[in-house]
Amino acid sequence: MSKIFAISSTGKSEKSFLDLRFGKCENIVIYNSESKESLIIDNPYKNSDRSGIQLVKFLHKQGASIIITGEAGPQVISLLQKKKSQLVLMDEEKIKIEEIIARINSKSGINKDRD
Numbered sequence: 001m002s003k004i005f006a007i008s009s010t011g012k013s014e015k016s017f018l019d020l021r022f023g024k025c026e027n028i029v030i031y032n033s034e035s036k037e038s039l040i041i042d043n044p045y046k047n048s049d050r051s052g053i054q055l056v057k058f059l060h061k062q063g064a065s066i067i068i069t070g071e072a073g074p075q076v077i078s079l080l081q082k083k084k085s086q087l088v089l090m091d092e093e094k095i096k097i098e099e100i101i102a103r104i105n106s107k108s109g110i111n112k113d114r115d
Contacts, residue, residue: 002034006064007100012040014098018090020070023052029097030062033104052076060085068100 008025010017019025024046031038044058045051052072056079059067066086070093080087090100 002032003066004063005029005031005033005066005068005104006059006062007031007097008043008067008069009040009097014038014040014096014101016097018068018070018092018095018097018100020091020093022067022069022072022076023050023055025069028055028059029101030059030064031101031104036105038101050075053079056080056083056085 007029008019008022009027009029010019010025012027014029016027019027025043026046027040028043029038029040043051043055045054048054053075056067056076060083064085066088067080068088068090070090072080072087072089077087
């Protein structure tokens with residue numbers, strides 16, 4: 001069964017870094033773990049009020065069930081719980097999207113132990 005990940009990104013390539021801001025992130029990488037395909041889109045809500053809430057609803061419609069970002073507010077966390085979506089918070093500011101995808105694809109997964 002495929003899992004759809006949504007990763008907050010500072011740029012428009014897999015060489016870009018994780019954007020620690022969820023609602024105000026520049027871009028979102030939507031990654032399908034089964035097909036290994038990714039799609040990078042502009043965050044349409046980054047300049048809006050309640051951007052995180054709007055982004056969660058948008059990503060849910062895209063089929064994303066796992067959100068990877070640096071931080072999320074309490075309303076976003078509550079909405080993700082209601083939608084039964086998983087939230088993975090990473091504190092690695094200088095981690096590239098391609099490295100996150102490599103972790104997703106590794107046997108030990110995204111929460112793999114660091115050296």
